[in-house]
Amino acid sequence: MSDHEQHPADTGWHRWAPIGETLDSSGVLEGLSGMSVAAFGLQPLAPMLVPEKPRGGELDPSECGHCRPSEHTIWQDDEWRVSAGFAGPSGLPFIGAIAPRSHVRLEDAPIEVLAGLVPLLQRISEAGKAIPAVARVHFSRWNDGSARLHLWAYARPAGMMQGRGAILPFWEQCLPAMPDDMMRENLETVACALAAGGGEAFPNR
Numbered sequence: 001m002s003d004h005e006q007h008p009a010d011t012g013w014h015r016w017a018p019i020g021e022t023l024d025s026s027g028v029l030e031g032l033s034g035m036s037v038a039a040f041g042l043q044p045l046a047p048m049l050v051p052e053k054p055r056g057g058e059l060d061p062s063e064c065g066h067c068r069p070s071e072h073t074i075w076q077d078d079e080w081r082v083s084a085g086f087a088g089p090s091g092l093p094f095i096g097a098i099a100p101r102s103h104v105r106l107e108d109a110p111i112e113v114l115a116g117l118v119p120l121l122q123r124i125s126e127a128g129k130a131i132p133a134v135a136r137v138h139f140s141r142w143n144d145g146s147a148r149l150h151l152w153a154y155a156r157p158a159g160m161m162q163g164r165g166a167i168l169p170f171w172e173q174c175l176p177a178m179p180d181d182m183m184r185e186n187l188e189t190v191a192c193a194l195a196a197g198g199g200e201a202f203p204n205r
């Protein structure tokens with residue numbers, strides 16, 4: 001057998017995933033501003049109105065719900081926290097939100113806090129890959145919804161060549177939600193792997 005011979009990935013997530021089915025993307029496309037469902041083409045470039053509406057927590061940080069203690073925090077240390085599962089189970093094996101514990105924007109975050117970010121990304125990447133189904137963990141930072149600095153971690157399933165790169169979040173919204181117990185197991189795996197390097201798993205449980 002050649003070293004390069006390929007076979008279907010065989011993990012709990014892969015056995016559950018609806019491989020071969022055409023997924024329903026209509027809900028996603030309706031939610032994407034500017035996308036038309038029928039043709040999956042672009043609508044005319046819309047007028048760009050300024051000033052933009054303030055983002056969540058932009059005007060009054062005390063109104064920001066994201067900074068309050070949450071049962072969805074799967075790990076935290078003194079500076080950073082990782083949350084997951086707040087919208088129920090995802091389709092991908094793991095999706096996490098990474099944010100400082102204090103309400104800061106990227107523009108004004110203390111350098112001491114920022115200095116901890118890249119080492120944390122390294123740890124989250126390794127923790128995500130502790131889930132057997134995961135090949136790689138990607139990171140994104142958009143910050144159009146909430147003003148406070150936050151990043152997203154997306155775990156790409158092993159062998160999912162269709163999910164390489166920036167299309168992965170789109171696939172995530174089309175995949176069905178995985179079973180609750182599978183999500184719980186995956187979050188336990190990530191949280192315990194992170195806590196093994198410091199900090200606390202599930203601090204608000």
Ligand SMILES: [Zn+2]
Nearest residue numbers: 064067103148
């Ligand atoms: Zn906040």
